[in-house]
Amino acid sequence: MSANEQLLLRSGSLRRRRIVEKVVAVIATLSALLAVGMLALVIGSVATKGASSLSWDFLTKPRGLFGEKGGIADAIIGSGIIVGIATLIAVPIGVLVAIYVSEFASKGIATFVRVVLDVMNGIPAIVVGIFVFGVIVVGRGQSALAGSFALSILMIPLIARATQEILALVPGSLREASLALGVSRWRTVFSVVLPTTIGGIVTGTVLAVARVAGETAPLLFTSSITANAINTNVSEALPSIPVAIFTFSESPDPADQANGWAAALVLISFVLVASIIARALADRSRRKLSGGR
């Protein structure tokens, strides 16, 4: 121990500093435990209460009328259709914007478009819902297409950003080599750049899907007046799982509440599994690109 340290120790300062460090460590550990604990609480509630009301009936029957138990079959199908169409709209647009930003745009324009994407990402979902209501639903009626359009507005910035980040990781030499060989620009992108990034794009898409699968606000005004039977007509409003959970959550009927927990379990399972898959895909993709082939 140096003379300095002996000095500090004798004056007690080092000991105090070590105590402070231990206290901070304890606080940090408790915080992490608190966060994990809350997660466990929420998911635990959903899992236990949801599992007990999950049944084959629940998954195959449509919404019930007043006093009837019913199920979420119509909501599962509706959600699948609405999110599916939203993905079909958002992926091409998101990927194209990302390609523009990373391959064609000058630095200033690229920054500008990225700011626009960030702004789009920050628009509250409820405002998106009002907007789509105002431009599509008024005069025409609610529809799954309107709901899909609203969800795609939420998905585009997520997919564009993920795609753009992965495109930025592709070495410039790859493009230059292709161009030097005389391959046209568009073919370079399609045959050379995109294939190496497909994993990242899929990841971004899966994450965006996981995010909007649980969105309620945009669907409240665009696809909430629905039939009481299974419907696949996209020009009509279709029920969705988040809106169903929203309705169940407010009801006094214990049967409705049980349905709410079970629907939440279905939704959370889907979202969690999708997130885990996306994360695993992302790790692989990033490792492959940065670690070289």
Next chain:
Amino acid sequence: MKKGLILSAALLCAAVAAMTTAGVSGATVSEGTRANAGTLTGAGATFPFPLISKWIPAYDQASGTQVNYSPIGSGGGIAAITARTVDFGASDAPLSPDQFTACKGCVQIPWALSATSVIYNVPGAPQGLKLTPAIIAQMYLGFVQKWNSPGIKKLNPGVSLPDLKITPVYRSDSSGTSYNFTDFLTKTSPTWKSKVGTGTSVSWPTGIGARGSSGVTGVVSRTTGAMTYVDVAYALANKLKFARVRNAAGKFTLPGLRSINAAASSVGKVTGNGEISIVNPAKSQPLAYPISTFTYVLAPTSSPKAVELRKFIYWAITSGQQFGPKLLFAPLPKGVLAFNYRQIKKIQG
């Protein structure tokens, strides 16, 4: 390994697809297809939803027409039919002249009759606690704050009321039941009239708001000391206690078929646009429950679904009424029926 992950992703998609297919096939087996007949889509008041829920399967059997109804509140129903996003709307609040103009040719047809109960969650209190309009107004104004306050105790001698805070619960969405309840309070309490007034949506002085008849019933069932106003069928379905309310004749009445009929009995000929108020009937009706109300269906005079609409509404006000009494919906008086037949004829294609 990458193949493994893509395989997992594919499995996930396959699982979702499988569940969806199972859902569709399971449902088509049990529900039958709708390919044959027409459909009618409506939205609006939560008040008549218990009765409409009985109508839907019965009418499907009787006519093959599938009726879809979304209980989003009377305001939502008025907005939806005005924007023609549905085939018919439903509202317990009659349309104002401005709303009629905005609706561009809508008919208003009173198609059911019931009562708004005042429900409460007070441990130890019996069913049928006696309340006066004045006390109810004071509770919702925030002037009377505890269940064991002198005003309530005086009305209910011999009842042990706990020292529990009163939490008034109101509809946060635009509600015809709110209209009925505030109409009643406006007509019986000058303070309420000047401070708050009547409407499907008002500025509530105090309490907690919730969406839909379902939502307010939910809050009351979870919160001791809470009270709210809601169609009596919801109180019955959720086994919640509701109050005896004093009418103009000084009698404390419960919502029931007899008391609702008594309130509606003063309705003679119906004219104009069909708006009928039976709130706080005169003391010549000693049996009347003072917070009774008609509830209306709103249909466009010019609609591509005119034929189906006429048939459905006619069925609802005739055969459909048989499902009412169990849910405390009283049969429509003759004068109202006569008016309705005339209104139905106005729905043309």
Next chain:
Amino acid sequence: MTTTTHDQAPPGLESRGLPWRVGDVIFYGLTAAASLATLGLVVWLSYKVIAQAWGAIQTFGLGFVTSIAWDPVKQNFGALDFIYGTAVTAFIALLIATPLSIAIALFLTELAPRWIRGPVGTLIELLAAIPSVVLGLWGILVFGPWVAAHLEPFLERWLGFIPIFNGDPSQAGLLPAALVLTLMIVPITSSICRELFSRVPSELSEGALALGATRWETIRGVAIPYAGPGIVAAVLLGLGRAFGEAIAVTQVIGAGSGINASLFAPADTLASRIASQYQGAVSGLQIDSILYLAAILLVISLITNVAAQTVVRRFERSRGAIS
């Protein structure tokens, strides 16, 4: 998100006088069109919201923002209640979430044994994946009743002399809503903080340690200042999320009116008032007023978001100079 360096486009496609084929032009057109469409969408949305709010803006002007009224009967509307609710719930959520997130990030980057870091980090990020409607369901049926039965009486007993903790316990109110928002923000801000702390150059922290600093002092003196702007950006992003949350808040805030000193009382935020009243608004002025609320919400969210991005960009630029 704020993590990768993308300060310049890779050298390539638009370069060096290589000829543009027809396919190239079409492809360029497509990508540019997509970008224009995205820009157009954002502009159109902003225009639509403000245009529809115009009736209320004309009637009430800027006084709308300072008026407590919300009276559909007297046709008098104002936003102050909801601005207060939005501000208070977001502020409390941030007050709790920020130190919590920093602590969690520290735990995950410095203090935890390596084998724990991965799983715990993943678990916390999974909290971010829980849809808000599910948090709201849990809030109504589990958390709200617990808050009313245990947390609020506890706070009132020990801290009741402070007006914000003095009131009747309620299952729905500002406090449950703020706590649910906290749960939503923590995963976002903690994952950003975690990335920031993991990027502190090891030379800096090792240097401090070599000079005799404890680990905490190193963190406090090196890591936190280094990551400072990033933490600010993380906080701003969390704030933006808190402002815009409509569903979970609607479920647990109680649609109250007026401005109450107590945190236990029911209240309402901009987003949740829009969610509960938009569908059924029957007078033109009420609809316009709700859109006015939406316009205010949009402006607040945009400002917060752009501020976050500005901080991030400046942060990345300065970091670029150092490393």
